[in-house]
Amino acid sequence: MKAEIIAIGDELLIGQVADTNSSWMEKQFNDMGIEVLRSVCVHDEQQQILYELGEALKRADLVLVTGGLGPTKDDITKQVLCSFFHTGLVENDEVRRHVQALYKDRPDILNSLTATQWLVPECCTVLPNDVGSAPIMWFDAGTVDRAKIVVSMPGVPYEMQYAMRHHVLPRLQMLGKQQYIIHHTLLVHGIAESALALRIASWEDALPAHLHLAYLPKDGIIRLRLTGIMPSSAIENEGVLEQEMQEQLSALLPLVRDYLVATEDLPLEVILGELLGGKGLTIASAESCTGGKIAELLNRQPGSSRFYKGSVVAYSNEVKQNVLGVNADDLSQFGAVSGPVVRQMAEGCRHLLDTDYAIATSGIAGPDGGTPEKPVGTVWFAFATPCGTSSWCMHLGKLREQITDRAANMALLHAIGILRK
Amino acid sequence: MKAEIIAIGDELLIGQVADTNSSWMEKQFNDMGIEVLRSVCVHDEQQQILYELGEALKRADLVLVTGGLGPTKDDITKQVLCSFFHTGLVENDEVRRHVQALYKDRPDILNSLTATQWLVPECCTVLPNDVGSAPIMWFDAGTVDRAKIVVSMPGVPYEMQYAMRHHVLPRLQMLGKQQYIIHHTLLVHGIAESALALRIASWEDALPAHLHLAYLPKDGIIRLRLTGIMPSSAIENEGVLEQEMQEQLSALLPLVRDYLVATEDLPLEVILGELLGGKGLTIASAESCTGGKIAELLNRQPGSSRFYKGSVVAYSNEVKQNVLGVNADDLSQFGAVSGPVVRQMAEGCRHLLDTDYAIATSGIAGPDGGTPEKPVGTVWFAFATPCGTSSWCMHLGKLREQITDRAANMALLHAIGILRK
Numbered sequence: 001m002k003a004e005i006i007a008i009g010d011e012l013l014i015g016q017v018a019d020t021n022s023s024w025m026e027k028q029f030n031d032m033g034i035e036v037l038r039s040v041c042v043h044d045e046q047q048q049i050l051y052e053l054g055e056a057l058k059r060a061d062l063v064l065v066t067g068g069l070g071p072t073k074d075d076i077t078k079q080v081l082c083s084f085f086h087t088g089l090v091e092n093d094e095v096r097r098h099v100q101a102l103y104k105d106r107p108d109i110l111n112s113l114t115a116t117q118w119l120v121p122e123c124c125t126v127l128p129n130d131v132g133s134a135p136i137m138w139f140d141a142g143t144v145d146r147a148k149i150v151v152s153m154p155g156v157p158y159e160m161q162y163a164m165r166h167h168v169l170p171r172l173q174m175l176g177k178q179q180y181i182i183h184h185t186l187l188v189h190g191i192a193e194s195a196l197a198l199r200i201a202s203w204e205d206a207l208p209a210h211l212h213l214a215y216l217p218k219d220g221i222i223r224l225r226l227t228g229i230m231p232s233s234a235i236e237n238e239g240v241l242e243q244e245m246q247e248q249l250s251a252l253l254p255l256v257r258d259y260l261v262a263t264e265d266l267p268l269e270v271i272l273g274e275l276l277g278g279k280g281l282t283i284a285s286a287e288s289c290t291g292g293k294i295a296e297l298l299n300r301q302p303g304s305s306r307f308y309k310g311s312v313v314a315y316s317n318e319v320k321q322n323v324l325g326v327n328a329d330d331l332s333q334f335g336a337v338s339g340p341v342v343r344q345m346a347e348g349c350r351h352l353l354d355t356d357y358a359i360a361t362s363g364i365a366g367p368d369g370g371t372p373e374k375p376v377g378t379v380w381f382a383f384a385t386p387c388g389t390s391s392w393c394m395h396l397g398k399l400r401e402q403i404t405d406r407a408a409n410m411a412l413l414h415a416i417g418i419l420r421k
Numbered sequence: 422m423k424a425e426i427i428a429i430g431d432e433l434l435i436g437q438v439a440d441t442n443s444s445w446m447e448k449q450f451n452d453m454g455i456e457v458l459r460s461v462c463v464h465d466e467q468q469q470i471l472y473e474l475g476e477a478l479k480r481a482d483l484v485l486v487t488g489g490l491g492p493t494k495d496d497i498t499k500q501v502l503c504s505f506f507h508t509g510l511v512e513n514d515e516v517r518r519h520v521q522a523l524y525k526d527r528p529d530i531l532n533s534l535t536a537t538q539w540l541v542p543e544c545c546t547v548l549p550n551d552v553g554s555a556p557i558m559w560f561d562a563g564t565v566d567r568a569k570i571v572v573s574m575p576g577v578p579y580e581m582q583y584a585m586r587h588h589v590l591p592r593l594q595m596l597g598k599q600q601y602i603i604h605h606t607l608l609v610h611g612i613a614e615s616a617l618a619l620r621i622a623s624w625e626d627a628l629p630a631h632l633h634l635a636y637l638p639k640d641g642i643i644r645l646r647l648t649g650i651m652p653s654s655a656i657e658n659e660g661v662l663e664q665e666m667q668e669q670l671s672a673l674l675p676l677v678r679d680y681l682v683a684t685e686d687l688p689l690e691v692i693l694g695e696l697l698g699g700k701g702l703t704i705a706s707a708e709s710c711t712g713g714k715i716a717e718l719l720n721r722q723p724g725s726s727r728f729y730k731g732s733v734v735a736y737s738n739e740v741k742q743n744v745l746g747v748n749a750d751d752l753s754q755f756g757a758v759s760g761p762v763v764r765q766m767a768e769g770c771r772h773l774l775d776t777d778y779a780i781a782t783s784g785i786a787g788p789d790g791g792t793p794e795k796p797v798g799t800v801w802f803a804f805a806t807p808c809g810t811s812s813w814c815m816h817l818g819k820l821r822e823q824i825t826d827r828a829a830n831m832a833l834l835h836a837i838g839i840l841r842k
Contacts, residue, residue: 012444013447013457013459015447016448016644018440022462023433026433027435027436029436038461039462041460072618074634114613131819158818158823192530194534198532225437291716291717291719291720292713292715292717292720293713293717296716299734302787309736309739310734311713312732312734313732313733318730323744323774354739398552399583
């Protein structure tokens with residue numbers, strides 16, 4: 001089954017809102033063996049939406065449409081779908097009851113505009129939207145020879161995700177797979193992309209045509225992704241493909257072992273969280289230039305309380321001294337961005353929060369504050385453990401966001417390395 | 422001038438990486454009066470890229486291509502551009518010198534694969550990539566009658582942004598505007614989208630055809646965007662359009678005054694930072710369920726040291742007690758998610774970090790930990806000021822990420838409200 005995605009909304013084309021929905025949907029489809037051919041963002045504009053729907057259905061069996069389902073007049077997706085499927089809007093009792101129940105305590109919302117939410121195209125199947133008021137619409141658009149499906153969902157990410165997980169994906173699953181797509185990803189760190197490619201060139205050149213390697217570098221990490229595609233004509237194909245990929249990975253692993261961070265495509269904070277949680281250990285962060293980013297990453301995962309107690313964001317020198325106990329003389333002698341200070345931040349944090357490990361960052365994220373000795377991008381790190389504290393310095397680029405993103409990654413990578421030992 | 426964007430990369434269609442480049446570029450174009458008709462993500466696949474290039478150039482005057490410029494063999498954009506423009510790759514001395522200088526201390530990177538970076542299509546103008554090794558390529562693809570431009574840039578966001586800011590946008594600016602696009606956005610909070618639409622319906626219905634209103638709700642805030650479009654045939658049109666929009670806004674503002682957060686489309690943390698910085702006041706956060714998100718938002722902006730000293734992420738009860746001084750009896754009697762505890766968190770944080778204000782959060786972000794009295798989504802907030810502390814409770818949804826995003830927004834909104842008084 002091949003899919004295309006059409007994201008609708010003027011706001012997506014003027015840079016006010018980024019289309020994160022398409023990427024989320026693609027991940028689910030990919031896991032199911034549904035190949036996404038392309039995704040497109042278009043305006044709330046009838047002719048353009050009609051054109052894209054027609055084009056997408058020429059190539060794909062499944063077209064996912066998000067956005068344009070609000071009660072206000074800039075939202076026209078329902079009307080356009082009526083026009084595309086030559087049908088009209090009818091009142092749907094289930095949607096009406098659901099929306100009325102959802103807002104039973106909010107008479108201000110149960111107004112005449114909200115009432116348009118229970119008007120739906122006559123020819124569609126309405127799937128329940130348990131977490132919002134916009135209808136989720138499933139259209140069977142196929143011919144006798146070939147099944148074709150169009151699904152329209154709200155653009156609000158939480159609502160779309162809920163609808164996909166609970167209603168759309170289960171229905172698609174019942175339709176069965178047409179090909180197997182398997183990905184395996186290695187996380188690699190500490191080698192340039194080109195050097196890595198040369199190192200594994202003869203292995204890569206010998207890959208069979210249905211296996212494909214991609215290099216995905218980001219913020220100091222390279223994701224090395226091996227993809228295998230096979231028709232699902234035989235049920236045993238999936239096992240055959242998986243075995244073949246495992247054999248290739250077994251040959252690849254020794255070549256990259258020195259740089260390997262993980263053999264799964266997981267965020268670093270999840271890898272670290274699993275390592276800590278598995279050993280019953282705890283961690284905290286004392287952050288200056290990363291400003292809470294490491295804390296937020298560690299805490300983002302459900303169940304983080306197993307290994308995470310808290311953090312201190314110590315942006316000013318005053319907080320470094322008064323909360324983390326950094327020595328005032330060291331601050332004035334070496335500066336806030338220095339080995340002695342960042343070591344004391346890590347040790348102070350570990351002591352204050354009573355954790356097994358603490359990681360500290362202090363750097364010059366810019367755009368101001370750089371000096372010839374400590375240019376923008378200079379970041380000092382320290383990692384305090386029950387067996388002592390290590391510290392090191394890195395230069396992580398020129399741009400503020402790049403520097404803090406990379407610094408958070410480098411901190412997590414170091415902790416992963418220590419815990420793996 | 423009308424533009425289209427083509428983002429190239431298998432990783433963009435399997436959900437491994439989200440295409441954030443398109444939205445960033447659209448914002449710049451929009452500010453310049455260049456309308457983006459659509460953006461599309463496609464695979465690293467020759468036929469598909471050729472097709473999209475051809476289609477995009479039929480509709481648009483400017484086609485921006487990102488991605489596929491790395492040194493490894495999955496990156497084929499340069500070859501496809503050669504095929505599209507019927508040209509071949511030639512060595513470019515400037516790119517060679519730049520890449521050699523960039524990696525002069527990294528002999529491991531200066532290998533035969535990296536050397537392919539200075540091969541560029543013969544017919545293009547190479548623009549300097551000061552922060553990376555991939556070339557930025559400008560193609561004049563027009564006819565005698567009509568100018569057409571294709572620009573190819575790296576997919577790495579920092580490199581693309583640097584290239585756009587320093588080289589691509591200045592060149593486009595020299596070509597001149599063909600229409601004026603002006604947006605004004607109001608940030609509104611505390612009213613349902615449908616109720617808002619009804620409240621301003623007669624104003625909206627009376628808008629002239631070249632002015633258009635959009636509703637963009639997200640995480641508890643509605644962005645109300647008024648857009649005006651006029652041809653730039655006369656230089657005075659921009660002033661006329663702006664004046665007309667100001668008159669419409671003057672009529673709109675009294676209708677939404679009770680719910681107004683800001684009259685500019687700025688992130689809440691920037692609005693708060695400006696309010697604090699302007700008054701010489703400081704703020705800190707004591708975070709449980711938001712886990713560092715508020716700290717990270719406050720600290721994300723350059724110059725945050727004017728109003729931001731630090732924060733305490735107090736995820737465990739132990740840290741709430743030992744670092745923030747929350748009373749152990751209150752913790753056991755009322756629970757961590759309660760008014761008394763969150764007030765003590767805010768007050769303890771304000772005292773510890775010696776700031777003018779402190780905001781605290783404690784809630785049940787799920788998926789576990791909910792009870793009938795305190796279901797998932799329950800969040801307690803407190804705001805400590807020199808004149809006392811307020812606390813309140815909200816219910817912010819069912820999903821972890823939704824709850825923490827909304828909670829961070831609600832905390833910032835409250836602080837903005839207090840500072841505006």
